[in-house]
Amino acid sequence: MDAPRSPDTDSHVTLLPCPQCDLVLSVTDPAPGEWVRCPRCRHPLARHTLHDQTSPALAVTALILLAVALTFPYIRFEKNGVGDQMGLLDAATQLAAFHHPALAVVVFATIVVLPACFLTALLWVHASLRRPAGPLPGTAALVRALPRWQPWMMADVFAIAALVSLIKIVGMAEVSLKPGFWAFTGFALALLITVQRLHPLALWAAPPRVPAGARPGLTAAAQSLVGCEQCGQLQALDGHRHCVRCGGRLHRRHPGSLQRTWALLVAATLCCFPAHLYPIMVTTSLGHTQPATIISGVLQFLQHGDWPIALIIFTASVLVPFGKIMALAWLCLAARRDAPLDMTAQMRLYRITEWVGRWSMIDVFVVAIVVALVRLGNLLSIDPGPGGLAFAAVVVLTMLAAFSFDPRLIWDRQPAPDPDAQPRDDNELDPLPRHS
Secondary structure, three states: OOOEOOOOOOOOEEEEEOOOOOEEEEEEOOOOOEEEEOOOOOOEEEEOOOOOOHHHHHHHHHHHHHHHHHHOOOEEEEEOOEEEEEOOOHHHHHHHHOOOHHHHHHHHHHHHHHHHHHHHHHHHHHHHHOOOOOOOOOHHHHHHHHHHHHHHOOHHHHHHHHHHHHHHHOOOOEEEEOHHHHHHHHHHHHHHHHHHHOOHHHHEOOOOOOOOOOOOOOEOHHHOEEEOOOOOOEEEOOOOOEOOOOOOEOOOOOOOHHHHHHHHHHHHHHHHHHHHHOOOEEEEEOOEEEEEOHHHHHHHHHHOOOHHHHHHHHHHHHHHHHHHHHHHHHHHHHOOOOOOOOHHHHHHHHHHHHHHHHHHHHHHHHHHHHHHHOEOOOOEEEEEOHHHHHHHHHHHHHHHHHHHOOOHHHHHOOOOOOHHHOOOOOOOEEEOOOOO
C-alpha cells in the first residue's frame, strides 16, 4: 500500500476515474489557480495543492478558538433582573438533562467532537507528510476518513442557528454576547476555510499505477476496471476487495445503493409526521405553557415582522427536508430508466441535494441553544419537545440517503461515451477562488 505524499511532487499525467460518472480521464496536475473537472459530469477531480503551512496553521488556530469557546460563557440572558448564561457545552448537556440523550449526542458530536477530530487528524497527516523517516502510523486511514467526516461537521450551521436564536429571544429579554460566542464564530470560519482547502486525492503517492490496456474516454466498468473512491487508483475488476494503493474498500457500484436509499427515504418520511405534528419546544411564561411546532414557530416570526428569519426556518425545516426526499426518490427512479435524460440537470439536482441537507439542522440547534439559555423557572423557560428528536432523525436519515445513492447508476443507463470524442488530455480547467 502506498503512503500519503507531500503535495508538492512533480507534475505528471495519469488516468483517473470520475467517482460520479465513472469516465476514465487522462489528467495532468493543474497549474496554480486551476482545478480539473470531469468534462462529462463536471465533478471536480484534481486541484493545485500548494506546499505551505496555511492549512496546518488554520487547523491550530481553529483548535485554539474551540478551546476558548468551550472555556468561556457563550451567551447571557436577563429578564426583570433575573439572569442566566450558557456555555457551549450546555447546548448538549441541557438536552440530556431533559431526557433527550440521543439529541444531545448529535449536537455535541457535530459541533465539537467531529470538528476537533478532523482538525487533529489533518495536523497528524501534515506532520506525516513532512516527516523524513516516513509516514506516521495510521496516516493512510486518516486520509481516507477525512472526506467522510466533512459533511457531519456543522459548526457553521450552529453559528447561523445562534443568530436565529438571538433574534427569537431578543424580544423576550436582554441578551449579551460573551467571549465564547465570538471564539466559536472564529472557530467556525477557520474550520470552513480549512475544509475548503482540503483535497484528499493530492495526499496520496503519485503517480498511481495505470493498468495495462486502460484508456481514457471510456468508463471504468466498460473496461472491466474499478476506480478507488478514496485515492483514484484504477485497477482490474478481478475480485479484489481492497485497493492495491490505499487499502480502501472497492466496489464497482455502491452495494445495495438503491435499496438502502429507498429504505432511508421511507424512514425519513415516517419521521416527518411526528417532527411536524409534535411540538419542537415548549415555552413556559409566568406559569402559562405554550407548545410550538415548526410551523407555528415560522408563523410567530411572521407575526413579529421577522419575515427573513421565518423564510430561513421555513426553507431549512420544511422545504429542504421534503424537497430532498422527493429529489432523491426521483433520482432512484431515474437510475432505473433507460430513456435518455438531461444529465446536467440530474447531476445538479444530486449535488444540491447532497449539499443542502445539513442546513436543516438549524432548527435542532436553535432548540438546543434556547433550551440551554432560557432557564428562569416559572418566569420564563423553554423545554425541548418530542418533535425535535424526530426532526433530527429526518435530517440524519436524508443525509445518509444522499450519501448512499450512487450517481453512477444513472450514467450506466445513458448512452456510452464515444472515446474518439474525448481528447487524449481530458482536463477541463476552471479558475480556483483566491482562498483555495
